[in-house]
Amino acid sequence: MSAPAHTVSEHAGTPHGFIRRYIFSTDHKVIGIQYWFLALTAVSVGMTLSWLFRTHLAWPQFVIPGFGGPMRPEQYLSLVTMHGTIMIFFVLTVAPQSGFGNYFLPIQIGADDMAFPRLNMLSFWITFAAFLVLMSAFFVPGGAPLGGWTSYPPLSAVGQIAGPGQGLGETLWVISIAMFCLASLLTALNFISTTIEMRAPGMSLMRMPLTVWAWFVTAVLGLLAFGVLLAACILLLLDRLASTSFFVPAGLVFNDSQPPLAHAGGSPLLWEHLFWFFGHPEVYIAIVPAMGITSHVLSNFSRKPVFGYKAMAYSLCAIGFLSFTVWGHHMFVSGMSPYSALAFSFLTLAIGVPSAIKTFNWLGTLWGGKIQFTTPMLFAIGFVSFFVTGGLSGLFLAQPSLDMPLHDTYFVIAHFHIVMGLAAMFGIFAGTYYWFPKMFGRRMNEKLGKTHFWISFVGAYLTFMPMHWMGIEGALRRYAGPGGLGFLERMAPIQHFITIAAFITGAVQLLFYFNFFWSLRHGEKVGENPWHATTLEWSIPSPPPHGNFLTAPRVYRGPYEYSVPGFTEDYVPQHLKPEEVAQATT
């Protein structure tokens, strides 16, 4: 590599001092890594919680240290609530969008930072504070909330009377989520402005990597969705603290010794509408960035251009648009008019069209490629697998007549864990293995990575596939135990099987932790472009300096020019000058 005209430390505005560089940094790369580590912390907590309640489901009489005897139903519900909240908000929203998006969106469009770096730092610290507020719910009187990650009223709106965690714990939940909404709005605003205004010369919209398209679409979803949840949280907080009746109906009685609550006339359905107007886009906020990463990685390791690039970009936009029109499918069992349900059902099924376009184009990208089964490639293929499996069960649930019997069962647990949880997690893993060399200048260990992939992939299917069958048999979700119901008690062997599979799948994640931290110091050192990739992040040093680009970048072609006929290499980077290309073409 030729010596750059000016070195890293000379770059304009490089901050000095540990705190300015690594803690309160405005550098998008530091902020991206901060988000990533926040998500890693959160996922560790969330996974531990799932181990605890899976233990209880398999062996109800087992005494977990610290629980003071066998787990009580309210403790079980607290664990499930916190598991869902942590995973949806602080893992699946934070890592793929705020984490990778922050790190790589500016680099991939040739910008030296986000449009608003200080706002970016503010977003992170609000998110961080929101996480602390949520965690503090474990340590207050009454403990963590038990209203589920959806926090349905009236149980979430009436306080301690609805359960021990519904007092201060639930209040902290609402405050934490409101803070998270605010931070996410600021992040979305920043991402959109950056994508529109900060692209390097030559980086037209149709030359953007599909990861950038994905982060952009996700940011639009976040911008339009989080404000609605913020409004709903404020109303819920007033119901809880100021005795208003937005969501609490009249004449609620919780037990015989107390008179009906003083609230009147409110509607829990109002919360459900507001929540799911946010909630459905939210599931796409979790998975769309993973779609982008998958396209990016599949193309790189198939050594082929993304099949149907434009169709991929447009289908991302279509999925984003449709995601705002389908929230009612979460409410088929709420007594919704069958005509509304039919409309929501058709719109939901319509999402199958752009989803199928994406799936076929991923397969088309693989087809005939010189496939390299690297760890990130395996995880990207795993993403496609989970997306298809979970998407197919979505077609069942999109139909009101099938959703009615399945809605409150394990079938739904299986569906959304596979299509949103696992698919998005595998997208995060693909991104981590793929970009680790860029972020830290070293490669993660491939053997450990592949072991991690195969055990996670098989283990995750073993964990969640049986839940489809349980759901069809009528196993009810949100139940802490079979409660003496014979048909549920007969499912104990399956519960054992699932818990053991979950333990193995969870344990193998320790391999990932080890690989990650070991590779930080001992991984194989790499240069600028270890994967022989085309996009701008591979044109700069690993790790990139403050300001990213040593010379102002310029883009001459689309993002996935692999296996170009006649060219000496099998890839043509976006920044390569036409004269350089002409020289190297035979």
Added chain:
Amino acid sequence: MAHTLPITAEPPTVQVGVNDTGIGPGGPPQGGGRDGGGGSGRAPGAVPQRAYFTGLTMGLAAILMFFMALVSAFIVRKGLSNDWRAFALPPILYLNTLILLVSSATIQMARGKLAREDLSGFRRWWAVTGVLGLLFVGGQLVAWRQLVHEGVYLATNPSSSFFYVLTAAHGVHLLGGIIVLAVIGLKNWKKARMTRSTATEMATIYWHFMDVLWIFLFLLLKLGQ
């Protein structure tokens, strides 16, 4: 006057000569840019002034979604319930509305003065706008006091709950605007990344937005009783 002011919020000169980059005036081309184009990049750390307007537009879109969520909650809650009781809105709200309308005119005056490089005139009208904004917020507080005096509290009825929530949410947003007015009026613009004209334009857009939003909310509260 010591220095000249940029009059409009056009992109700075580093953008001149940019050809087919997707960042030219009039929005990025849809699917164009195949030839790669020519032109200079930005200086490191520089943000095109137009990015601030894009950011503001996105912020206003988010704020609009927030208020529309509250408004749709208002409509649904009213439609679902049989406990909705109308109450008389305090007449001072008409005066407040008038004050806010006038403040939109005065901020426009200030903007015009700045465009003609009349800094003292700008400061005068800018300050008048801020004072009118404070008067509006004060007037809203008086309206609250009057309602409390009549025994109409936050939790009295869904109609009053929504009245307090909507006026408070709007008031907080307007207070934010007043703080921004103060910052723009007092800031030393020589060292700033954003130009004074950009900041002024943005604050003006925000102010008009809050004005129109209030008129919409006022009509909703009035007609939706």
